Amino acid sequence: MDSIFSPPLHRQRHQFVIDFVKRNKPKKVVDLGCSECSLLQKLKFHREIELLVGVDIDGANIKKKMHGLAPMSTDYLQPSYDQLRIELYQGSVTQEDARLRGFDLVTSIELIEHLTLADVKRFSEVVFGYMTPVAVIVSTPNSEFNPLFPRPAGFRHSDHKFEWTRAEFKSWALKVCLEYGYEVEFTGVGQAPPGQQERVGFCSQIGVFHWLGGRQECNMLFGDDAEDVFSYTLLYSINYPSLHDNNILQRVLVSEVLYWAEKMKRNWIEERTGERDDTYTLCPAEGEGEECLRASERHMEMEDKQTAACGAEMKNPGEHQESELFWTNGEGQQESCKLRRCVSVPLAVLWSCCPKLSALSGSLSNLRHVLMDNPEVKLSQDGSAVLLNDQEQDLEEEEEDHDDLEDSGYAVCSHGAEPEEDWEKNV
Structure with missing residues (x-):
């Protein structure tokens, strides 16, 4: 049936x-009759939703695709402020x-026609009377459209179990509104051929129900319940990484600080030495980094205070120079570092x-x-x-260590090198 519509009817x-x-930016959404979670797969990208729930009587159907709702690697690498639990x-x-x-x-997409009429009554009581959501979207087949299909009646x-005409669907929907305090608007998807709409x-005919009560009244209503009922079995739950999590926020902050501080340091060294290191060139998407680097240059040019952690007075802008400290060893002799x-x-x-x-x-x-600890x-x-650490200092120390090793009389070897073969003996 979907093949006669473009896009296919289920996508519509x-x-x-x-x-x-x-349009409405709901924070808590539940899809009843979620089956293999295809609608949930699309909704998880709309991060105005904070709680996304799926319910289906067939647990095997859910288990087929439920792991596809897990966060992607980019959600962990670049967590957002948005919170999402599924x-x-x-x-x-x-x-x-x-x-x-x-x-x-609450969404019920092509679900109620699978229920007996007695269960449809119970569905109305549970969804509109007990759950009392702010909005409900119900879609169901329109039997008046069926003769247009190239197939037997x-x-x-x-x-x-049934397929309603537009009048039957309207009758059920208006009765629900009268009993549970909702209003409804009727629409649908899947246009008929020209001249027959x-x-x-x-x-597929659709009823969009809006509760006439306010959210505060709804919360008061729930607070009056003497006993909560938990009849469903939880099969899967996942929290998406969010910057509202203090551990994740701290990790991201530290990563950003080290990244930009290193950029600023390298940019300052390049200005001082005239050598450019292309390893830290800015990406086009990081335009704010250019302003960061320019500001750091201006600040470092004025920076001249002493930093005790490095144990030395600054002699060049933005840099703490090495100094020589002395102490007495166990034998009363002075040594330096x-x-x-x-x-x-x-x-x-x-x-x-x-x-x-x-x-x-x-x-x-x-x-x-955050950074202190x-x-x-x-x-x-x-x-x-x-x-x-000044990278130049590290390179100088590596060269000194290498020279000292050669002067000591020991051979300088490379770990993992193959021993040289005396191939002339085998000629």
Whole structure:
């Protein structure tokens, strides 16, 4: 049947729900009769939704595709502020479950025609009377459209218990509104051929129900219940990574600080030495980084205060030079040690010039607080700057260590090198 529509009819039904979500931005959504979770797969990308739930009586159907609802790798690499929890339950729409009360949107797409008329009555009581969502979208086949199909007369699916005309669907919907305090608007998807739309209507007829009560009244109603009922079986649940999680927020903050501080340090070294390192060239999407680097240059040119963590007075802008400290060993002889040079990147520059950092941390004091207890970040003694080792110093030390090893008389070897073969002996 879908082949005669473009796009296919099932996609038109799903798109109708998606368009409703875009307009109304519900935070809690449940799809009744979710089957293999195809609608949920689309809705999970609309992150105005904070709780997305699927219910189906056939648990095996859910299990076929439920892991496709798991977060993707990009959700972990670039977590957003949005919160999303997904839950899947096995259960009947004719049974009450307190976990599904108070939702913003309930969808029932091509479901009620699979119920007996007695179960449809119970469905109405559970969905509209017990769950009391703000909005309900119900779609069901329109039997008046069936003669247009190139097939024998009968129901569209062998499991359908009935297929309503537009008048029958309207009668049921208006009765629901009268009993449970809703209003309804009628529409559908699947246009009839030209000239026949008025006569037969849409292929799938849709009722969009809106509760006449307010959300506050709804919450008070739920609070009056003496006992909660939990009749569904939870099959799957997952929380998407979110910056509302303090551990994730701290990890992202630290990563951003180290990334931009290293960029600033390298840019300053390039300006000082005239050598360019293309390893840290900016991506087009990181335009704010250029402003960060320019601001860091201006700040480092004015930076001249002492940083006790490095144990030395700054002699060049933005850099803590190495100095020589002396102490007495166990035999009363003085020995010396050179302290490592550091490049100081002020937190104030990072916070004020990098929009993502300021948005994530909220304030400079919050950023400093997060970094102070993190072992990955080295701060100055007063916590005002990130300290990074000068790469030039590291390269010089590697060369000195290499020279010292050669002067000591020991051979310089490369781990993993193959022993040289005396091939002339085998000639």
